[in-house]
Amino acid sequence: MAYFQYRMSVILWEKQQKKEKKKKEEEGGKHGGERKEEDDVLIPPTNFSMVEDGLYRSGFPDSSNFGFLETLNLKSIIYLCTEPYPEEHLKFLESHNIRLFQFGIEGTKETIPEDVIYEALRILIDVRNYPILIHCKRGKHRTGCLVGCLRKLQNWCLASVYEEYQRFAGAKARANDMKFMERYDVLRIRQSLYSLIYQYHGYGSNKRRLLDREDNLAKPRIKSS
Numbered sequence: 058m059a060y061f062q063y064r065m066s067v068i069l070w071e072k073q074q075k076k077e078k079k080k081k082e083e084e085g086g087k088h089g090g091e092r093k094e095e096d097d098v099l100i101p102p103t104n105f106s107m108v109e110d111g112l113y114r115s116g117f118p119d120s121s122n123f124g125f126l127e128t129l130n131l132k133s134i135i136y137l138c139t140e141p142y143p144e145e146h147l148k149f150l151e152s153h154n155i156r157l158f159q160f161g162i163e164g165t166k167e168t169i170p171e172d173v174i175y176e177a178l179r180i181l182i183d184v185r186n187y188p189i190l191i192h193c194k195r196g197k198h199r200t201g202c203l204v205g206c207l208r209k210l211q212n213w214c215l216a217s218v219y220e221e222y223q224r225f226a227g228a229k230a231r232a233n234d235m236k237f238m239e240r241y242d243v244l245r246i247r248q249s250l251y252s253l254i255y256q257y258h259g260y261g262s263n264k265r266r267l268l269d270r271e272d273n274l275a276k277p278r279i280k281s282s
Contacts, residue, residue: 099125104196104225108204111187114225116196123149126190131155133186135177137162137199156186162199169202169237177203178210178246197226198234205238210246215239 102125103116117138118126132155136142139161142150150157160177162169180186181203193199201222208218218238223230 099128101125102192102196104200106225108191108207111189112181113188113190114196114200114204115190115192116200117192117194118146120145120149127153129188129190131188131190133158133180133189135160135180135189135191135203137177137191137193137203139163158186162193164194164199168233169199171241174203174206174241175246178206181207182210182246197229198231201225202234202237205234206241206243209238209241210243 100121101115102118102122105113105115105125108114113129126149131153134150134155134157136157136159138159142157142159147157149155158177158180160173162173177191181189181191191200191203205218205222208221209215215238219235222235222238226234
């Protein structure tokens with residue numbers, strides 16, 4: 058059921074994107090070639106896709122993708138490589154008030170470190186960081202493992218987790234990555250974050266998200282007299 062809802066949300070998002078693109082093209086026709094040229098520069102990063110409302114994934118963006126990233130109104134980026142973030146990219150983040158979370162994972166075929174995934178998941182389950190983009194170098198293995206562990210936290214079955222991972226990794230899919238996702242224990246993050254609870258949050262269309270119980274305790278309940 059969770060996977061079906063995910064696919065439906067992606068289909069609806071893609072339809073909305075096409076509708077907006079068509080509208081912009083029509084407006085470009087009315088206002089001349091200059092507007093059309095502006096639309097043409099909206100190039101998404103390689104392997105870009107929506108994971109769910111307000112959560113996106115991709116390969117490493119370059120400067121030609123900045124215009125597209127602006128349309129996402131990002132608040133945060135999770136960067137899964139060990140290399141320093143380029144100065145040009147840091148200036149873009151600063152000018153758009155986007156927070157960078159870097160969790161260095163080597164781009165090798167070795168096992169993904171559990172502690173790094175755990176810390177990255179803590180960022181993903183906090184709605185204050187949304188809208189958010191996850192990326193590594195190509196948006197395949199490191200990004201795929203983090204999204205796969207998030208799916209397990211969302212109670213996806215392993216078959217659906219693997220299907221999503223392989224759709225982005227293609228022929229480069231790694232057996233070690235899939236073994237890691239299979240073994241990853243989501244109980245750890247639930248227990249470590251003060252017994253995570255599901256609750257409705259006002260972001261977007263009132264979709265369920267995971268919140269830290271600590272955030273809930275910080276807000277006193279108002280009792281009716």
